[in-house]
Amino acid sequence: MSPRSLTGELEQAVLEALWTLDAGAVDGKRGASGREVHASLRDRDLAYTTVMTVLDRLARKDLLVREREGRAFRYVPRQSRAELTAELMREALDGTGDDRRQALVSFVGEASAEDLAALRQALAELD
Known part of the structure; x- marks a missing residue:
């Protein structure tokens, strides 16, 4: 796992909060302050310092x-x-070594019909 990888559910939740706050910004400012992130996670009962x-x-x-x-x-x-x-998916594939093809086959084999359609469309756009 690289140093940039997410290590936990809390890191993911904070990033999700930032992406949501960033997308909803009406004043043109990107991102959010610590207080805004904390407020958006109020249902998790986290300390501001956390x-x-x-x-x-x-x-x-x-x-x-x-x-x-x-x-x-x-x-x-x-x-x-x-x-x-996409970066996390590449990191996971890089960690498979010689089993990269098998990892892709397993992933696609368990994908939903919606995911397979999106994958087919993405591949078509690359051609």
Whole structure:
């Protein structure tokens, strides 16, 4: 697992919150402050310091850009959800060694009809 990989469900939840806040921004500002992320995760009953620790960890992994805004920071995802998913999939495939083909066959064999249609469309667009 590379240092950029997500290590837990909490990191994933914080990134999901950032992507959601970023997509819903009406003021043109990208990303969100630690307080905004914490507020968006209020149903998880997390301490503010826990959210800040996770944001700092994600920034150190280079998954977020930290931009100074007054006395605080805004956190902006470096990649979209789709881009990060693709990177994690490539990392997983790279870890299969000689079994890469078998891993792909297993993945496709368990894919839903919707996923297979999306994969066929993506492959057609590359041709």
